[in-house]
Amino acid sequence: MDDVQKMFQLLVNGQSVMKSDLLMAIQKLDKKIDGVEERLTERIDKIGMQIANLKDDTPTRDEFDDLEIKVTKIEQILAVA
Numbered sequence: 001m002d003d004v005q006k007m008f009q010l011l012v013n014g015q016s017v018m019k020s021d022l023l024m025a026i027q028k029l030d031k032k033i034d035g036v037e038e039r040l041t042e043r044i045d046k047i048g049m050q051i052a053n054l055k056d057d058t059p060t061r062d063e064f065d066d067l068e069i070k071v072t073k074i075e076q077i078l079a080v081a
Contacts, residue, residue: 059067
């Protein structure tokens with residue numbers, strides 16, 4: 001009976017060690033994922049700001065229409081010359 005208890009205790013101890021190793025690995029992985037998430041969030045914020053700036057730089061419909069008129073005038077001037 002004593003041998004059975006020793007074997008059972010070894011199994012329980014082995015499972016405890018495996019569980020603690022798995023928990024440590026999960027915690028390390030969780031830290032890495034948090035780091036990646038922070039970097040991605042920063043990058044997404046930067047891209048969002050760049051897109052907002054590009055949107056601000058685009059001409060309005062009135063500016064675009066005025067540009068078309070100017071191009072037409074220049075084309076007429078070049079056609080005459």
